[in-house]
Amino acid sequence: MLHVHRSEDSATLVGALAGVLASAPGLTAVPFDPLAPEVVCVPTPGIERWIAQELALRLGATSVGADGIAANIRFPSPARLVTDVMAAALGEPSIGKWSEAQLVWPVMAAIDANLGESDMRVVTRFVCGDGEQPIESRRAEAALRIARLFATYDRERPDLVQAWVEGRDIGADGLPLGEEWAWQPPLWRRVRYAIGAPSLAECLTDALGRLATGIPIPSLPSRICVYGLTALPLGYLQVLSALAFQRDVYLFLLDPSPTLWEAVEALNPTPVSPPPLRSADATEALVMNPLLRSWGRDVRELHALTAACRMPASVHHAAPRDEPKTLLQRLQEDTRRNRRPPGPAAVPEQDARPLLGPDDRSLQIHA
Numbered sequence: 361m362l363h364v365h366r367s368e369d370s371a372t373l374v375g376a377l378a379g380v381l382a383s384a385p386g387l388t389a390v391p392f393d394p395l396a397p398e399v400v401c402v403p404t405p406g407i408e409r410w411i412a413q414e415l416a417l418r419l420g421a422t423s424v425g426a427d428g429i430a431a432n433i434r435f436p437s438p439a440r441l442v443t444d445v446m447a448a449a450l451g452e453p454s455i456g457k458w459s460e461a462q463l464v465w466p467v468m469a470a471i472d473a474n475l476g477e478s479d480m481r482v483v484t485r486f487v488c489g490d491g492e493q494p495i496e497s498r499r500a501e502a503a504l505r506i507a508r509l510f511a512t513y514d515r516e517r518p519d520l521v522q523a524w525v526e527g528r529d530i531g532a533d534g535l536p537l538g539e540e541w542a543w544q545p546p547l548w549r550r551v552r553y554a555i556g557a558p559s560l561a562e563c564l565t566d567a568l569g570r571l572a573t574g575i576p577i578p579s580l581p582s583r584i585c586v587y588g589l590t591a592l593p594l595g596y597l598q599v600l601s602a603l604a605f606q607r608d609v610y611l612f613l614l615d616p617s618p619t620l621w622e623a624v625e626a627l628n629p630t631p632v633s634p635p636p637l638r639s640a641d642a643t644e645a646l647v648m649n650p651l652l653r654s655w656g657r658d659v660r661e662l663h664a665l666t667a668a669c670r671m672p673a674s675v676h677h678a679a680p681r682d683e684p685k686t687l688l689q690r691l692q693e694d695t696r697r698n699r700r701p702p703g704p705a706a707v708p709e710q711d712a713r714p715l716l717g718p719d720d721r722s723l724q725i726h727a
Contacts, residue, residue: 362604364671366615368696370588371678373612374411376677378418379608381433385582386475393582397432401441401586408435410646411587413531438589439515442596446560446567449581454557460511463551468503470550479546482539509510510548518561524548525562564595571602581696582610593660597665615659617652618676620698624663648700649679651662688722690714 378627381398402408410428419724421428438442439459447455456462475484475494487494507538524529529545531537537544554557571577584607586600600609615621623646642659647653666674684690694701702712 361608362601362671363610364613365610365668365677366522366613366618366673366674367677367679368616368618369677370614371414372677372679373587373614374414374676375418377585377610377612378415379413380583380585382419385608395432396582397434399434399441399505399581399584400415401438401584401589403589405439407588411435423489438586438596439541439594441584441586441596442599443560443562445580445599446563448577449567449570450563452558452563454555454559455563457557457561458511458514463507463511464503466551466554467507467547468499470554471499471502471506474547474550480543480544483547506547509544510551511549514559514561515595518564518595518726521559521561525552526580554702555591556587560595564598567697568598568602572605574605577606580607581587583610585610585612587612589662591662594665598670601671611666613659613662613674615676616656616723617649617659617696617698618678619696620646620649620652620656620660621663621674621676623698624660646698648698649695650700651695652698685717686720687721691723 365373365376367376377400379402391570400411402411412435415430415433416428419428419430424489426513443456443459447453457466471480471487472494472568474480475485475487482514487498489495489498495616517532520530520532521634529537531541554555567591580603584600584603586609589611590613591599600611603609627643627673641660641664643664644653644680649659681693684693688699704711704713
């Protein structure tokens with residue numbers, strides 16, 4: 361079963377995570393192993409360390425507090441988690457060969473073997489410059505950048521990768537690629553041949569079908585928690601949604617403005633799949649707060665993706681807060697409420713801006 365939790369405060373959200381981990385997993389298709397590690401997916405190593413410290417303050421703590429322990433917890437990245445789940449579902453461990461780190465060497469080998477080919481003119485010009493021999497630093501740079509590009513396509517554009525597998529050399533818009541980009545599909549196919557294993561994009565449909573059948577897959581964890589993500593590719597969300605037919609899956613989402621989240625839900629009561637293009641996103645007109653407009657797009661798009669996957673209604677964990685007194689607290693409150701802060705008034709007597717306290721150093725700019 362899928363559970364979605366959200367909060368504007370990371371400490372409040374990690375408290376909800378601790379509550380889940382402190383309880384036994386729900387009913388699953390395989391027997392519960394009390395010695396199996398918990399799985400908490402996190403976006404960065406820094407958040408992993410912080411969560412481990414916060415959980416140690418909560419799990420097993422006595423009334424004295426701060427004497428708990430957090431152990432036997434795995435913290436995979438989103439890419440690692442989805443790759444492991446798909447590999448378990450399909451019995452295809454070689455899927456991991458398409459990670460960005462492992463792609464570098466097959467890409468470099470494909471570049472070396474095909475320099476000078478007619479469809480590699482752009483890459484050859486970059487790697488060799490004005491000469492005929494590859495420049496070593498550019499060769500390594502090209503391999504790294506192309507490996508990152510192909511890994512991004514695999515993650516963000518599975519339909520594009522599938523088209524290249526079928527021999528259709530098109531771009532994300534469905535149109536033929538221009539000369540400056542036409543080298544990508546043939547090079548991708550050469551890398552695919554060298555690896556000799558299907559990419560995540562090729563396996564996505566089969567993996568979703570296998571997970572959604574509910575047929576037990578013993579190698580999967582008893583439950584999976586995903587914490588603190590503000591952006592996820594649609595394919596990853598689809599895998600987590602399908603995994604919920606097998607296990608309990610908990611999404612803990614950071615939501616800077618509960619008011620905006622509710623407004624987006626009211627605007628789009630019926631999920632749209634696939635989600636609209638960014639240029640056709642009607643939710644942007646709902647954003648009143650300038651900080652949310654410039655920094656909050658990822659969360660709005662994540663909301664659209666969760667709706668496209670028909671995920672259940674989320675549970676909001678409100679953060680405790682007092683009446684804002686400092687400048688920083690007022691900025692935070694305006695963001696939570698999706699409220700435009702008052703600006704200078706035409707008439708000084710009508711200025712609605714609160715006075716800044718003489719000792720208020722809550723917000724400082726160092727330049």
